[in-house]
Amino acid sequence: MADKKIPKATARRLPLYYRYLRFLHEAGKERVSSAKLSEAVKVDSATIRRDFSYFGALGKRGYGYDVEALMNFFSKTLNQDRLTNVALIGVGNLGQALLNYNFRRNNNIRISAGFDVKDDLIGTIHQGVPIYDINEMVDQLEMQQIDVAILTVPSEIAQEMADKLVKGGVRGIMNFTPIRVTVPKEVRVHNVDLTNELQTLIYFINYYQDFDQNAEPEEDDNPLNDLFYND
Ligand SMILES: NC(=O)c1ccc[n+]([C@@H]2O[C@H](COP(=O)([O-])OP(=O)(O)OC[C@H]3O[C@@H](n4cnc5c(N)ncnc54)[C@H](O)[C@@H]3O)[C@@H](O)[C@H]2O)c1
Secondary structure, three states: OOOOOOOHHHHHHHHHHHHHHHHHHHOOOOEEOHHHHHHHHOOOHHHHHHHHHOOOOOOEOOOEEEHHHHHHHHHHHOOOOOOEEEEEEOOOHHHHHHHHHOOOOOOOEEEEEEEEOOOOOOOOEEOOEEEEEHHHHHHHHHHOOOOEEEEOOOHHHHHHHHHHHHHOOOOEEEEOOOOOOOOOOOOEEEEOOHHHHHHHHHHHHHHOOOOOOOOOOOHHHOOOHHHHOOO
C-alpha cells in the first residue's frame, strides 16, 4: 500500500476524512453511510468513493462504512499511530502564533523544538516547547530525529535556513516565507501563502456565484491550483 501512488487531491482529503471518522468514533458511532460522510466533509460521494477505491476500501452496499475499521486504516495511512515532532524555525509573530496553536486538535503532531537568533528567546520555553539557538539547529534536528520543519523566518534567510534544514536531515518543509526555496528532490516543500488563499477566495466569490462547494474541481484541470500548491 505504501508503494501505491495516490493522487495528490485524494491525499489532501485524507485528514478531513480521518478527523470526521475520529469524531464519529468518539461519539460511539459504528457505521456511517456514504451520504452522511459526504454531507459532513463537504465532498461529493462519487469523489469519496473514488478516493476510497485507491485503498481498496471498504464500504458495503446498504451498510455504509465501518467507522472504526476505516478510522484505523486512515490512521495508519496518515502515520497517526506515531508521534511526529516538528521543528519551528523563526519564533516571531507567525512562529509564536503557530506555537500557541501547536496542532492541539491532533494528538500525533506537535512542534517539539523552536529555533531563533534572539537572545531573549533562546533558552526559554514557550507553551512547553524549548527554544534553541539557531546555531544548534543542525545538531538538534539530528539528535531529536526531527524530519519536518516549519519555516517562519524573514525571507532574506529562507534559502540559507532551508539548506541547513536539509543538512540536518529534514525531509519536509512547510514554508511560510514568500521565497521559493530550492532543495534536493527527495525533500518536499509545501508553500503556504495566506494572501494567495484570500485572493483565490475573493476570485471565487466574484466569478463563481454558483460554485458548488461539494464538487471540488480536480486539481489537474483547475489552473488556480498553481496558486495553492507547490510540488
Ligand atoms: N505565508 C503567509 O501567509 C505569511 C503570513 C505572515 C508572514 N509570513 C512570512 O513568515 C515569515 C515570518 O513572519 P513574521 O511576521 O513572523 O516575522 P517576525 O520578524 O515576527 O519573525 C521572524 C523571526 O525569525 C527570527 N530570525 C531572524 N533571523 C533568523 C535566523 N538567522 N535564524 C533563525 N531565526 C531568525 C527573528 O528573530 C524572528 O523571531 C516572513 O518571511 C513573512 O513574510 C507569511
